[in-house]
Amino acid sequence: MNTTENTSTKFPKNSLWADINTALECACDAQDNGDLQQTFNYVKYASDLGDAYSEYILGLFYRTGTGVNADRQEALKLFISAAEKGCDQAYHSISSILTEMGLEEYLELNYDEAFRLFTEAAYIGNST
DSSP: OOTTSOHHHHSOTTOHHHHHHHHHHHHHHHHHTTOHHHHHHHHHHHHHTTOHHHHHHHHHHHHHTSSSOOOHHHHHHHHHHHHHTTOTHHHHHHHHHHHHSOHHHHHTSOHHHHHHHHHHHHHTTOOO
């Protein structure tokens, strides 16, 4: 599979599920070939289509700075979106980021929202 193709032209919008699966398969191929930037691009494409698990994976990219500059706030935003769409794995990452944040960064968040996220993570058994 040619990983240099533009993802927007490679996947016509005729079948959302097929697009997401194909994008994730291409991401795996790109990762196997050591092309982290292309892996990121394919996962982002699937995330842009609304796939919760892809949003979670994209959040991991932002959290670790893999294929993109590390951005904890963007990672948190993606984890929250993925969790709200039903991706249970995202709750663990949310609670981990909130736990790691320094006081100043933590206080920028809405306290009630942070408490809700910790509570949901604990409810599904993924609290840190």
